[in-house]
Every structure is written in C-alpha cells, then in structure tokens.
Amino acid sequence: MKRGMDAFSSSQVAALRISMAFLFLLPLAIKHYSKELWSNWKAAAGMGIFGNLLPAFLFTKAETMISSALTGMLNSLTPLFTLITGLVIFRVRVNVLQVIGIIVGLLATMGLLQIGKEADRGQEALIGGGLVILATIGYGFSVNIIKAKLGHLHAVSATLLALSIIGPLALVYLFSTDFVHVMQTHPDAWTSLGYVAILAIVGTALSVIVYNVLIRESGVIFAASVTYAIPIVAMMWGLFDGEHVTWMHAIFISLILSGVWMVNKK
Numbered sequence: 001m002k003r004g005m006d007a008f009s010s011s012q013v014a015a016l017r018i019s020m021a022f023l024f025l026l027p028l029a030i031k032h033y034s035k036e037l038w039s040n041w042k043a044a045a046g047m048g049i050f051g052n053l054l055p056a057f058l059f060t061k062a063e064t065m066i067s068s069a070l071t072g073m074l075n076s077l078t079p080l081f082t083l084i085t086g087l088v089i090f091r092v093r094v095n096v097l098q099v100i101g102i103i104v105g106l107l108a109t110m111g112l113l114q115i116g117k118e119a120d121r122g123q124e125a126l127i128g129g130g131l132v133i134l135a136t137i138g139y140g141f142s143v144n145i146i147k148a149k150l151g152h153l154h155a156v157s158a159t160l161l162a163l164s165i166i167g168p169l170a171l172v173y174l175f176s177t178d179f180v181h182v183m184q185t186h187p188d189a190w191t192s193l194g195y196v197a198i199l200a201i202v203g204t205a206l207s208v209i210v211y212n213v214l215i216r217e218s219g220v221i222f223a224a225s226v227t228y229a230i231p232i233v234a235m236m237w238g239l240f241d242g243e244h245v246t247w248m249h250a251i252f253i254s255l256i257l258s259g260v261w262m263v264n265k266k
Contacts, residue, residue, distance in 0.1 A: 016200065067238055072231050
C-alpha cells in the first residue's frame with residue numbers, strides 16, 4: 001500500500017487492489033459460477049464489502065496519516081472485534097477470560113494511538129488509527145459472515161463470488177478518477193502498479209481463499225489470530241523503511257497480543 005501510493009492516491013490504490021484481485025480470479029468463473037452459487041450473493045456481498053472493499057479504502061487512507069508499522073500493529077485487533085461482532089450480532093458465547101482479553105486489548109490500543117499521536121502527526125494520527133480500527137471491525141463482521149453463511153461453499157467459489165460483486169464497483173470508481181492520466185505521466189506509475197499487483201494477487205485474491213479454508217476448518221477466532229504475525233512483520237518492515245518504532249510500541253503490541261491469547265485460550 002505504501003509503495004503503491006508513490007504514484008497513486010490512497011483511493012486509487014484501494015480500487016486497484018480490489019479490481020486486480022477480481023480480474024486475477026475471473027478466469028475461474030467458468031468452473032465456479034452457477035445458479036446455486038449466486039443464490040448466496042447477499043452473504044458474499046457482506047463478506048466482500050466488510051472484509052475487502054471497505055478495509056481496502058480505510059487502510060490506504062490511514063497510511064496517509066500514520067506509519068505502516070503502526071497500521072500493521074493495530075490490525076492485530078481483528079480477533080478481538082471478531083469475538084465482539086460474533087457476540088453482538090451472532091450471539092456467540094464468551095467466557096470471563098475472553099472479556100478480560102478484549103478489555104486488555106482495547107486499553108493497549110489506546111496506548112498505541114497515544115504513541116502515534118505524539119510521534120506521527122498529532123490529532124491526524126488518531127483519525128488514521130480510528131480508520132484502521134474501523135477496518136478491523138469490518139474484518140470481524142466478514143469472518144463471522146463467512147463462518148455462519150458461507151462455510152458450505154468451496155473457498156475459491158466464495159472468494160470469487162464476493163470479488164465478482166465488489167470488483168466491478170471498484171473498476172467503475174477507478175476509471176472515474178485520473179488513473180489513466182497518472183499511468184501516462186507519472187514516472188513511478190508502473191513501479192507502483194507492480195507493488196499493487198502483488199498486494200492484490202497475494203494479499204487479497206490468494207490470501208482470502210486460504211483464509212476462507214482456515215475459517216471453515218478451525219473456527220473464526222483462531223482463524224482471525226493469523227494477526228499474531230502481522231504486527232511483528234509490520235514492525236520489521238517499518239524499521240527497514242526508516243519508520244519510527246520504539247520499545248513502547250513493542251510493549252503495547254505485546255499487551256494486545258496477550259488479549260488475543262486470552263480470547264483464544266479455550
């Protein structure tokens with residue numbers, strides 16, 4: 001996302017990510033499209049909108065306000081909001097330790113946001129952090145929708161259906177911007193497009209398929225806990241890219257992951 005925005009706007013990177021993921025999987029439509037598959041369009045729309053479309057725009061906008069390292073750290077909230085949305089919307093049962101884990105995670109998040117406010121861009125950092133939190137709430141909805149409504153579908157079919165609903169919307173939006181002009185005039189356009197292609201194919205199309213399999217086989221909370229690794233990777237890339245990462249970041253992300261561990265304890 002960060003390198004994609006060397007040439008494109010945040011919204012263009014988001015639209016490109018969804019569009020390219022959709023076009024990458026479109027050749028599989030011949031095998032997977034069917035009347036029975038499209039009967040699941042409402043749930044697939046929820047999965048696509050909350051799990052891909054909205055987070056794509058929220059994350060890229062957040063990247064204009066906070067560091068990519070902090071963005072990745074805040075993404076570790078996904079398991080907590082998966083449990084919260086499951087509790088509120090889908091009536092998932094929780095125990096006392098899980099509630100404590102949620103509280104610990106949210107308090108640690110406030111600490112991370114305060115660091116971002118002091119180290120990044122003041123009040124703007126709080127807004128950027130809030131956008132990432134909204135994206136993780138969307139992930140929580142999407143994960144629960146997949147488990148409750150789409151678990152019977154093949155992972156590729158479910159992913160293709162979701163992207164077939166949101167992909168055309170992203171394409172229409174993309175070409176309503178100055179995307180073509182940027183491609184023709186910006187010296188870094190093709191390089192940025194290459195980075196977004198990696199983001200779209202690896203970070204959306206293929207990863208969503210694998211994620212759907214994980215949700216079906218292991219359950220929503222455990223599947224959402226792949227975010228254990230994300231903040232660690234984000235911190236490493238942030239340091240590599242010269243971003244401001246301190247020991248306080250490590251303390252608060254450790255607290256968030258402790259909350260995630262409590263949520264998954266059973």
